[in-house]
Amino acid sequence: MERIIRKIEPNPHSEAGNFQAATSVKSGEPAVTDDxxxxxxxxxxxxxxxxxxxxxxxxxxxxxIVHVVGSRExxxxxxxxxxxxxxxRLKSFQGASAFYTWLYRIAFNMSLSxxxxxxxxxxxxxxxxxxxxxxxxxxxxxxQVLDQQERAxxxxxxxxxxxxxxxxxxxxxxMEGASxxxxxxxxxxxxxxxxxxxxxxxLELRExxxxxxxxxx
Amino acid sequence: xxxxxxxxxxxxxxxxxRSDATKHRAMNDLPNETxxxxxxxxxxxxxxxxxxxxxxxxxxxxxxLLDELRSAGxxxxxxxxxxLGPEFAAAVLRQAERAVLLPPTGGDNRPAVLPARSIGxxxxxxxxxxxxxxxxxxxxxxxxxxxxxxxxxxKQHEEGMIATSTEPGFMxxxxxxxxxxxxxxxxxxxxxTGEYLAEARREAVxxxxxxxxxxxxxxxxxxAATGSSRLAKGGGIPEAPEIAARSPLDRNLIVVCEMxxxxxxxxxFTQVLAKNAVAVENIxxxxxxxxxxxxxxxxxxxxxxxxxxxxxxxxxxxxxxxDRTAADGYFAAEEVPQQTVYLVEASPQQLVNVLxxxxxxxxxxxxxxxxxxxxxxxxxxxxxxxxDTDTNELQLFSSSQPPASAQSAEQAPAAGAAPMPxxxxxxxxxxxxxxxxxxxxxxxxxSQTSVSALQPGAPRQTAISDAxxxxxxxxFGHLQNQIRRQxxxxxxxxxxxxxxxxxxxxPEEGQxxxxxxxxxDALLSNGRAKQIESNRLRRIDAVLPQSAYSNxxxxxxxxxxxxxxxxxxxxxxxxxxxxxxLARSQTAIQRDNLPRFGASANVGxxxxxxxxxxxxxxxxxxxxxxxxxxxxxxxxxxxxxxxTKGAGRDSAEGQESLMRAVFVIQARTRNLEEPAAPVPxxxxxxxxxSPPE
Numbered sequence: 027m028e029r030i031i032r033k034i035e036p037n038p039h040s041e042a043g044n045f046q047a048a049t050s051v052k053s054g055e056p057a058v059t060d061d062x063x064x065x066x067x068x069x070x071x072x073x074x075x076x077x078x079x080x081x082x083x084x085x086x087x088x089x090x091i092v093h094v095v096g097s098r099e100x101x102x103x104x105x106x107x108x109x110x111x112x113x114x115r116l117k118s119f120q121g122a123s124a125f126y127t128w129l130y131r132i133a134f135n136m137s138l139s140x141x142x143x144x145x146x147x148x149x150x151x152x153x154x155x156x157x158x159x160x161x162x163x164x165x166x167x168x169x170q171v172l173d174q175q176e177r178a179x180x181x182x183x184x185x186x187x188x189x190x191x192x193x194x195x196x197x198x199x200x201m202e203g204a205s206x207x208x209x210x211x212x213x214x215x216x217x218x219x220x221x222x223x224x225x226x227x228x229l230e231l232r233e234x235x236x237x238x239x240x241x242x243x
Numbered sequence: 244x245x246x247x248x249x250x251x252x253x254x255x256x257x258x259x260x261r262s263d264a265t266k267h268r269a270m271n272d273l274p275n276e277t278x279x280x281x282x283x284x285x286x287x288x289x290x291x292x293x294x295x296x297x298x299x300x301x302x303x304x305x306x307x308l309l310d311e312l313r314s315a316g317x318x319x320x321x322x323x324x325x326x327l328g329p330e331f332a333a334a335v336l337r338q339a340e341r342a343v344l345l346p347p348t349g350g351d352n353r354p355a356v357l358p359a360r361s362i363g364x365x366x367x368x369x370x371x372x373x374x375x376x377x378x379x380x381x382x383x384x385x386x387x388x389x390x391x392x393x394x395x396x397x398k399q400h401e402e403g404m405i406a407t408s409t410e411p412g413f414m415x416x417x418x419x420x421x422x423x424x425x426x427x428x429x430x431x432x433x434x435x436t437g438e439y440l441a442e443a444r445r446e447a448v449x450x451x452x453x454x455x456x457x458x459x460x461x462x463x464x465x466x467a468a469t470g471s472s473r474l475a476k477g478g479g480i481p482e483a484p485e486i487a488a489r490s491p492l493d494r495n496l497i498v499v500c501e502m503x504x505x506x507x508x509x510x511x512f513t514q515v516l517a518k519n520a521v522a523v524e525n526i527x528x529x530x531x532x533x534x535x536x537x538x539x540x541x542x543x544x545x546x547x548x549x550x551x552x553x554x555x556x557x558x559x560x561x562x563x564x565x566d567r568t569a570a571d572g573y574f575a576a577e578e579v580p581q582q583t584v585y586l587v588e589a590s591p592q593q594l595v596n597v598l599x600x601x602x603x604x605x606x607x608x609x610x611x612x613x614x615x616x617x618x619x620x621x622x623x624x625x626x627x628x629x630x631d632t633d634t635n636e637l638q639l640f641s642s643s644q645p646p647a648s649a650q651s652a653e654q655a656p657a658a659g660a661a662p663m664p665x666x667x668x669x670x671x672x673x674x675x676x677x678x679x680x681x682x683x684x685x686x687x688x689x690s691q692t693s694v695s696a697l698q699p700g701a702p703r704q705t706a707i708s709d710a711x712x713x714x715x716x717x718x719f720g721h722l723q724n725q726i727r728r729q730x731x732x733x734x735x736x737x738x739x740x741x742x743x744x745x746x747x748x749x750p751e752e753g754q755x756x757x758x759x760x761x762x763x764d765a766l767l768s769n770g771r772a773k774q775i776e777s778n779r780l781r782r783i784d785a786v787l788p789q790s791a792y793s794n795x796x797x798x799x800x801x802x803x804x805x806x807x808x809x810x811x812x813x814x815x816x817x818x819x820x821x822x823x824x825l826a827r828s829q830t831a832i833q834r835d836n837l838p839r840f841g842a843s844a845n846v847g848x849x850x851x852x853x854x855x856x857x858x859x860x861x862x863x864x865x866x867x868x869x870x871x872x873x874x875x876x877x878x879x880x881x882x883x884x885x886x887t888k889g890a891g892r893d894s895a896e897g898q899e900s901l902m903r904a905v906f907v908i909q910a911r912t913r914n915l916e917e918p919a920a921p922v923p924x925x926x927x928x929x930x931x932x933s934p935p936e
Contacts, residue, residue: 073340081332089325102327106335113339181318199284200319206286225280228312235315 061125068116076116080109083126086202087133093197094137096186104140108133123211130204130212134194141190184234192227199224274298279309283316498598499612499907506607507910512585519596521589585906594904609911 067075092101111132119128185193198204210217274295281287282295299306601608
């Protein structure tokens, strides 16, 4: 087990677009085997293996959930609760889908419940406040930094203005690079619905972005 | 141009590529605007893509739309990555492991694994929770109790009590002289042996030596002290997940109740128990000379615990007697008892009633602290009662294990230093050295106050506190949360309704209510029990006329406690025999309050005096006023009993409703002159008007 753990280090720098590679059964990449091994080790009593799974996926899941719920604090709680649920239900994980897909499904379902508990709808200002200042690229010029930050705020506002269904499917597709099949599995909708919903979401995003840009001008 | 897309065409290239296999063949035959997203995402087959690109060439608007959608997607992807800190995984794992320590909530929520270790922990020091869970449980209870009960005396040894529900299904153990003791031949509990207890004690001592463990106890996460304190070093333990659905036997409470010395001396708490059909038995004599305890005491010479700073006079040099062991007894026989431990096993409704009655009595009860006790699987709950052992582990710890508290006392800040806000409740012995000095009495009082006052860093510490000005600082929210965690839903309503009287409208209406009740106190100063009983009937019975008592019927009790009759012939209890007016009170309570549960002569104390046998419960003498009050309120109680007789619950249901709680009754006097300064400024808002006392 130690050999496995040493070999598999959590990758906190996972980037968007890796969703397919991490979840593809056929790709044969080490990550797939590693997930299965870590799950088996966790079921065998090695909770540290589950900790490695958490470390591997925490940031990607958090990045997605932050933009779904629009609050860093709530997203952190949701992600933590999702991992706890995954831990408690690990025995029921059949391996039919990738662990990450399964984990995403748990988290997105929890975000739905969270959303029902929220009194106001998604607030653009709230999202902007929650987002805070953007990370500063120290290699860029000050005006570029400001432009980047302003651009990110606008995009967040536009994303927050979308309806929940559109925002979820866009986050999964554009930010996480999930395939239509994976999106369908996570959101529990037909694959044709994914395609049509994604198209409508993009159209809405385009319109909202246009409005946001006009507000700025 | 648009006719080149065959319907459901099977081509080799399509089949070879799995990614192509995932493409959507059910799209409309003709390229259109809705293909744009699929084209951007690469979800078109090769032929569809070619067809769409050809269509785009003829539709500049579609090309513009494609560019805009692509730009929008790029904007989303350009957002900076959000990330959690590197400590997040460890925090999640800590919480997951803590959840494992709690009983399963049933169904798929049951933890899949017993975590063997956490991140960063070397594999060779894996902790076998299965093996250690029970010792750690009791060591945690004992540690917590010992930290609170840092004074032990022979008198207090006699005060170790087990309060048992008279409800059906109670699996009581006999406490007769012939009962084999732990470790003796014939005892069928090899786990309850001296070796096992020694292990548990060593673990408790080890935990007490760890700063993290002390912090855990301090923060009232007593369950974490069972071992998850190891996991708590990285920060505070998050709140436990919802545990409302756990099985009834998996619920435990540790209730630390501070009463006036008079109330303690008059055994007020036993009255409350008796009124709620919880019989009390004294097991202390069996503990003395117990072989397991003696073996433990012989193995490890424990320094004596320092005394709780209290109001009653103490003997000088107590803290110097560090070479005495538990078997020696700690204090002189004439010492007035300061604390008493009751291990109560009763239905949740009974515990609710007991808590509510304590809550209502603002005259004698100064503070109540409800904490969740360590949680263990249900099958491990019954061992202390159901097995024919003569040794209760908690009592063993109480009688022979001061070192946890002693260690804590040694680590506590010296006299004059500010007491640690949260630790004060768990280690009230910190300023013990100063108790002989009048100038230091303020510090003692300060420490005492901080026990009950709400602390900003310990939100779950105190539910009801006794502010220096005798105002009630009631943090109803925290108490409600604790109740919700520990008590099943149907029983929550009673005590929560109790709290609503105050919590809805504090400070205004809460003050009025408080003033009214305290005025009644003043008017009924000679009939406190009357007021208590009337409050109880008005508030509790009105809320829970049936649910509180419906599973208690005389028939069930008789069916499920056959062994009690023979144990009732045991030797009289020296503790209860000293009360001059015990018999009168017992008779009154038996006549007036217990009928709703039926006569309990055969189901109450395992070892009782003749008076107790006739009364069916052991109560403290409160005087004629209490008797009259009880008699006056008898009809209402009887009505409640009559209403519940038809409930028809079977005995198995009654058995399932049992719940455990450790009540630590401490004596403390009010200190009206206590200045407000020592109390932390961040108190729960208290009524601005000081109610009359």
